[in-house]
Amino acid sequence: MSSQTDLLGSSLSSIRTAVGHLVDTASPMGGWLLVGSGIGLTALSELVFFVYGNANPGIRVLELLLPMAVGIGLIWVGFQSRQHGFSSWQIAVLGLSVLLGMGVFVVIATYMRLLLSLEQPLPAKPLYLLLNAMAIGAVLNFVYAYQYLKIRDRADRLAVRRDRLVGVISLVSHDIRNPLTVAKGYADMAGEHAAPLVEALERIETMVQELLALAHSTQSTAALEPVAVAAIARESWGVVETEAADLEIATETEVLAEPDQLRHLFENLFRNAIEHGGTAVTVTVGDFAGGFYVADDGPGIPESDRETAFEPGYTTAESGTGLGLNIVQEICVAHDWEVAVTESRAGGARFEFDGVEFPD
Template sequence: MVDREAFYRNVVYSLRNGVITLWRDGSIADMNDAAYRILGLDADPEHIGRSFHDVLGNDHDLVDVLALAFTDAALPNRAELRLRSSGKVIGFTLCRIVDRDGTMSGAALLFKDLTRVDQLEERERLRDRLAALGEMAAAIAHEVKNPLASIQIMAGLLKRQLPDSPDAHELLTDIIHEAKMANRIVVDVLDFVRPISLEVDPVSVRVVLDDAVAAARRHPKAGHTTIVTDCATDLPDLDADQLQLRQVFTNLLINAMEALVGGGHIWITASYATVDASPEPSEPPEYVGYVTIEVADDGPGVPVDVTDQLFSPFFTTKPSGSGLGLAIVRKIIDAHDGQIEVTPRAGGGATFRVRLPVSHHVEAVRVAGGDRAAGGNHV
């Protein structure tokens, strides 16, 4: 005879959606593996029988939702919530469990990680806003760039006509410098609002990183910076725009160099993981894995209170700059359906982490052709 209770338990534990069931007194009756994974908790048998307030206390909003089940309030169905502990977005349904005689015996929360869907929707909204801004910015830039060019030319002519006036030379040099800075901001704005058109081909991650290091080395801020690269031997190629990816990692390297006043170290690492080994609970089915590239430095790091703003347009912690460099980086990564984040580095400094997807056909080529050997090197 079929063990009905064991069968239903296996059903719950086989679901990819999270399930939390509670007894009438608010203690946890059960949590499936997906619930632990989505909430970022370690599966602990000791959680069973404890109050949901104690186990889930780090997510106050989630606790408030579960508490609704023990009131007379109408319960949410197909609602969404952002978890404070991780920033993930979950879609959920909360219901009361009622006996045959109508007595409430507990509650159940069914939920799914919608973070990926939320990110894609936000990207679409951003693309729509940028398309509208692009037309306006292009018109404004045309009107601004011409006067700026005239200012630089006329200031240069005046410098030559006033060879015996050091004060005038200094002022005119400042005018030319500021005009160049304003022109750079105009160019950055155009780059940011212009729709990205990708020229996608199979791209070697190692080649992109080597090119980015070479480009960053030519930057005036390079100074006495030591760059160490360490690429895994099993990196597949990416379906990507090679030039735009090179811009991403060149910008990240220059950003790190600017943080390393007087020199320091930058570490670049690249690794590959299949979807099964990925920390994300739900991945787009068209991808089989992700290449993760980290750019870390031993500089002063990024203040925690500005981390969320770091990729926002016109936000900068530097005395000079347009505040668009990292915003452009994120835009390019988004166009490749990737992800970027910044975290403190153990031992000081910051780590920028980029995840780029690997498609099925690229993985098939990698497996058929064998792994590409790559070692670490110092620059």
């Protein structure tokens, strides 16, 4: 089964590569693909109108009205496409889609004609039917390709805006840390009287770190790589203030993930366990058939709150920011994972990550 899946994936990848190469090759003449297909459809319609078809001119017009109109429309779109802000690549996609739609619908119409001819003879020549099929196929594929290009263009613009936002958050977070460090230094010098100030500054620092992690959690995970869950968990545990808490590793599995985002996931889960379970909590990282889990022996999350636990702002800890679990969910969305919270064997919280991909 695995070999069949790999073969299918390889075939699809080859097809995508071939289609991309075809579009790149056709880009310089993309506009002429539309113009040429429109001229061809119109010319064929004119030829059939004068040579074949019904003896009644009015019926001929009705039979060929659609392909003529579509042909003229394609000619107009081909000439106007560059003036409407389409790139050469986009015009090539539209042109190739139109040609593909024509070909597919001609095949369908020919097949239907063959089925009908097996039941009874069809004296009428099918040329006008084929032309109408070409016109319908051209229009449907043009509309589909146009919507695809609009969605892709919007996605590209959103990705640019997201990257800019991540850059701004990173810059602001870096600039805030310097005055925070200075303020914490003066607060420490002030002694016990400044304890509330130190606590407030530490809370601000935590919020800055979590905002930065939230921004990076929405970035693309296209470059996934095999990652050892145990190793990443231990690294993440080392950067969290765990005090007397314990970490137990019950897995040797590897998953396909973006390493930095997986570290953020573990760090936020560990902080969440310590904030709610206390400094003596025990956290366990293990695996199951569909992925891996993180469990603790703290007070757990009430069943009534498990639906809202991942929403921004949800927290039951006095010093919590309400962003930790939301960051976890965003990282799961970026990886196409499913996350669910249940009760652990010790009565605490257990976060299960399902739909995880494993290296072959």
